Amino acid sequence: METATHTAKNQKTAFRLRALTSSHPRRFQGALHLLLFNKRLLLPLAIALLLFNDNTRTVTLSVLSDAYFQVAAFVYASLAFYYMATRRISADAIGRYMKTHPVHEVGLSALLGALPGCGGAIIVVTQYTRGVTSFGAVVAVLTSTMGDAAFLLLAQSPIDALIVMAISVSVGALTGFTVNQFHNYQAPQNKGAQSGLQGQASESVISKGSVKLSTWFWLAICIPSLAIALALAFQLPVHEYFFIEEKTFTNIGAALCIASLALWALCGSGTGYASVTKEDVTPPPLRWQEKAALDTQFVLAWVVLAFMIFELAILWFGLDIASTLQTMGPGLVALAIIVGFLPGCGPQILVTSLYLNGAIPFSAQLGNAISNDGDALFPAIALSPKAALIATVYSAIPAFLVGYGYWYFFE
Numbered sequence: 001m002e003t004a005t006h007t008a009k010n011q012k013t014a015f016r017l018r019a020l021t022s023s024h025p026r027r028f029q030g031a032l033h034l035l036l037f038n039k040r041l042l043l044p045l046a047i048a049l050l051l052f053n054d055n056t057r058t059v060t061l062s063v064l065s066d067a068y069f070q071v072a073a074f075v076y077a078s079l080a081f082y083y084m085a086t087r088r089i090s091a092d093a094i095g096r097y098m099k100t101h102p103v104h105e106v107g108l109s110a111l112l113g114a115l116p117g118c119g120g121a122i123i124v125v126t127q128y129t130r131g132v133t134s135f136g137a138v139v140a141v142l143t144s145t146m147g148d149a150a151f152l153l154l155a156q157s158p159i160d161a162l163i164v165m166a167i168s169v170s171v172g173a174l175t176g177f178t179v180n181q182f183h184n185y186q187a188p189q190n191k192g193a194q195s196g197l198q199g200q201a202s203e204s205v206i207s208k209g210s211v212k213l214s215t216w217f218w219l220a221i222c223i224p225s226l227a228i229a230l231a232l233a234f235q236l237p238v239h240e241y242f243f244i245e246e247k248t249f250t251n252i253g254a255a256l257c258i259a260s261l262a263l264w265a266l267c268g269s270g271t272g273y274a275s276v277t278k279e280d281v282t283p284p285p286l287r288w289q290e291k292a293a294l295d296t297q298f299v300l301a302w303v304v305l306a307f308m309i310f311e312l313a314i315l316w317f318g319l320d321i322a323s324t325l326q327t328m329g330p331g332l333v334a335l336a337i338i339v340g341f342l343p344g345c346g347p348q349i350l351v352t353s354l355y356l357n358g359a360i361p362f363s364a365q366l367g368n369a370i371s372n373d374g375d376a377l378f379p380a381i382a383l384s385p386k387a388a389l390i391a392t393v394y395s396a397i398p399a400f401l402v403g404y405g406y407w408y409f410f411e
Helices: 002-023 025-037 037-050 054-086 091-100 104-112 119-129 135-144 149-156 158-182 194-196 206-234 246-267 275-279 286-317 321-326 331-340 346-356 361-370 374-383 385-410
Strands: none
Touching: 037 054, 037 246, 037 275, 037 286, 054 149, 054 206, 054 246, 054 286, 091 119, 104 119, 104 135, 104 158, 119 135, 119 361, 119 374, 135 158, 135 374, 135 385, 149 158, 149 286, 149 346, 158 361, 158 374, 158 385, 206 246, 246 286, 275 346, 286 321, 286 346, 321 346, 331 346, 331 361, 346 361, 361 385, 374 385
C-alpha cells in the first residue's frame, strides 16, 4: 500500500514538472542554463570553500568585510549620486550637438570618456558607427576613459582620481585632434547594431528577479552601510557602539558582501568573457537605483578577487605581491598598459586595486588608465572591429609616452 502511494506521489510530481517545463519551456531552460553554466558563480563558490576551510576562514571573513565597508559602501554612494545627476542626459542630444558642432566633438568626447563608468565612451562609439562623429573622437574617448575603475579610485583616493582624469582628458583630446589630422578613418555605418546589442541582455527569470532584489537590497542597506564606512574611515570602534564583539561585526560585513556577490552572480548570464568582465546590460528603461546596485556589485566582485589574491598569496606562499611586482622596475608600467588592452572593466579594477594597495606605482596606474578602453571596447569590436583595433593601437602610443614619462621624471 505504501509503495503504491509513493509511486503515485512520484508520478504526480513528475506530471507537475512536465507541466511547468511545457508551459514555460524558454524560462525553465534559461534558468537552468544560468545555474549550470554561469561562470560568475565560481567566485561565490570559491569563497564558500575558503570559508569552510579552517586555515583560510579568518582571512576570508576579514577580506569580505573590508571589501564591503571600505569599498562597496563608498562606491554605491558615488554611483547613486552620479547616476541621479546624469539620468537626464540624452545620447541622441549629445550626438546632435556633435554633428552640429564638429569643432567641439573631440574635446567633448574626451570629457565624456573621463566621466566615471563607460556610458560616455559607449555613446561616442555608437555615434561614430552611425557616421555622426569623427574617428578622432573615438580615439579621444577611448584614451580618456577609465571605466568603472574610476569609481573605485574616486572612492578610495579622490585626489589621485582627479589627477588621472585631468591628464587623461588632456592626452585624449590631443591624441584625437592629431588622429583627425592624419588618419580620420571612416568605418561603414551600422545603425541597427546598437539595438541588436541591447537585445542581448539576459531575459532569464532568475536574472530579472535578481536585478529587482539587488535594487532593494542596496536601497535598504546603503545609508547604514555608508555611515559605518565613514566611521571606520575615521578609525572609530564601530562594534562598540553596537555592543557587539569585533568578530561579530566582521561576520556581519562578510555576510553582506557574500549576499552582494551572490546577487552579482545571478544578475548576468556569465556565459562568456564579456558577461564576467563588463557591466550588466539590462533592457531600458534603466533606473538609477538598478544601475547603481548592479555596478556596485560588479566592482565589489573584482575588488574581492584582487584582495583575495593578495591575502592568499601571503598565506599560502609567503609571497609579498607588492615587493615582487616592484622588482620588475619599469617593466611594471608596460604590464599595466598591456592589461589595459583587455576589453571590459574587470581587469582594470584589478590594476587599480593593486595601485591602492601600494603594489604598483602611479606611473603604472596612469598608463593603464590611458590604455584601458573599459566596456566601450565591446560595442566597438561588435560594430566596427577594424576601427576598434586601430583606435586601441593609437591609444597605446600616449599610454606608453605618459606612463614612462611620469616614471622617468617623477619616480
